[in-house]
Amino acid sequence: MVKYALTCVLLLLTACATNEPPQEKVQHEVSSTQALPMLHIQPEVYDLGDIKEGETAIATFLIRNNSTKPIQLVDIQSSCGCTAAEPDSYMIMPNTFTQLKVTVDTTAKQSNIKKLITVRDSLGNQATALLQFNVVENPHLSLTRKVQGIFDGKCASCHFDPLLKQQSAAKMYEVGCAMCHGADAEGAYAPKLKGYASLSALKAIISDGVGKPQMPGFAHENGGPLTQIQIEILSKWLVSLPE
Numbered sequence: 001m002v003k004y005a006l007t008c009v010l011l012l013l014t015a016c017a018t019n020e021p022p023q024e025k026v027q028h029e030v031s032s033t034q035a036l037p038m039l040h041i042q043p044e045v046y047d048l049g050d051i052k053e054g055e056t057a058i059a060t061f062l063i064r065n066n067s068t069k070p071i072q073l074v075d076i077q078s079s080c081g082c083t084a085a086e087p088d089s090y091m092i093m094p095n096t097f098t099q100l101k102v103t104v105d106t107t108a109k110q111s112n113i114k115k116l117i118t119v120r121d122s123l124g125n126q127a128t129a130l131l132q133f134n135v136v137e138n139p140h141l142s143l144t145r146k147v148q149g150i151f152d153g154k155c156a157s158c159h160f161d162p163l164l165k166q167q168s169a170a171k172m173y174e175v176g177c178a179m180c181h182g183a184d185a186e187g188a189y190a191p192k193l194k195g196y197a198s199l200s201a202l203k204a205i206i207s208d209g210v211g212k213p214q215m216p217g218f219a220h221e222n223g224g225p226l227t228q229i230q231i232e233i234l235s236k237w238l239v240s241l242p243e
Helices: 002-019 023-033 153-159 168-178 199-207 228-240
Strands: 038-040 045-052 056-066 071-078 083-087 096-105 112-121 126-136
Touching: 038 096, 045 056, 056 112, 056 126, 071 083, 071 096, 071 228, 083 112, 096 126, 112 168, 153 168, 168 228, 199 228
Parallel strands: 045 126
Antiparallel strands: 038 056, 056 096, 071 112, 083 096, 112 126
């Protein structure tokens, strides 16, 4: 009788194990049925941690073709001219991938930096990924090479050239100021400029800078892209912004 009872218990346990698969297996089966995007960048967010100013930030992403057709990468864009993105191959066969090397010039950058990478393929698919890192002070920078600012090197394509002959105060701010002072002039890496109390003081700061590569003098006579008329237009616009 005891032997019979033990046999029944064993049979019952076996049946339960068969009908209720382990939780890990259930999770795996659910994830495997989720549809993948046809074009996918991995990882979607890449955090490099701390990078010393002046050093090149480097990250390698994977661009995956999850479709059943070969694709051609037709457009690769980054959110700033100081960021370069180059794939190992522009042609990706079905269900394979290629590496995407992204490099960022950290010259004149500070604090938390985020760069958006956007990729488009010949089938009309689009994928994006975010590269982020924190730029920290490099005490040896000035001893090893000339200290550059936002008007030098690759940075000039975004923060110098577009400002030349620009007469719209809002556009000048968007191109030359927003990356540090915030999109709405409320402040970000640098102090806020909205509703500045003194027009003359603001004009002097924009014209002459504050002695740092991150905030050089924007006036022509200081090596910047703006005329005194442009600085006047920009300064008056900033002072007029409501608090």
